[in-house]
Amino acid sequence: MGARLEALRALQNVELQIVDIRRQLQAKERLIAAQGGKLQGGEGALGAEREQLNRAQREFDALDVEIKARSGHIVKLREHLNSVKTNKEYATVLQQLNNEKADLSKLESRALELMTRVEEARASLGAHETALGGERRRLEELRGQLEAARNAYSKRLAELTAERERAAAGLDPATLVHFQRLSDRYDGEALAEVSRPSPRRDEYICNGCHMSLTAEIANALAVRDDVISCRSCGRILYLGKK
Secondary structure: OOHHHHHHHHHHHHHHHHHHHHHHHHHHHHHHHHHHHHHHHHHHHHHHHHHHHHHHHHHHHHHHHHHHHHHHHHHHHHHHHOOOOOHHHHHHHHHHHHHHHHHHHHHHHHHHHHHHHHHHHHHHHHHHHHHHHHHHHHHHHHHHHHHHHHHHHHHHHHHHHHHHHHHHOOOOHHHHHHHHHHHHHOOOOOEEEEEOOOOOOOOEEEOOOOOEEOHHHHHHHHHOOOOOEOOOOOOEEEEOOO
């Protein structure tokens, strides 16, 4: 293998390590994004739940005011009942009293239902707030892990960047552009080894895409230090050491 392909292989080795580190960091970033989305959704649901509780509480408060007013009116009707002079007036006041008591009973039943709903909503809201607090802590943990990973990898990335520059120093700009395009496309795997499945047959394949190659390509790689690409996947081909 010639110097150019050796340099490309060295460059790929460095590139794969850089890609691996970036992939790990990106995985942590995706976890943070997912957790942030989960937290945002939870906060939205919590806000809606809190608004429902507030509406129920306002309805209960208004109902409580009406119950107190009706109860006061019933007290006055009872007092008035004791002071009426005629049977007709007594019957009228008694009817009003009974109607008020019936209405009050309905209001009290409704108030009891609302009180139960408010208490249940408060308990549910508290549980959800506690759970959401756990999700917030989880997000902070993930952010801390990402920051720790960045700090841990920063020195290694600097070293790899320097290695990459040294490996690329002997390559011409066109080859570097070609390599980088393939590296971006295949996550660092810009090169592919040419293999011969059977030593008895003059057949070759690209180990990148596993498509067949001509014997002419293998022969050219054996005698020349040229950049030859697989016609199927486009990767730069090289012959492994025998």
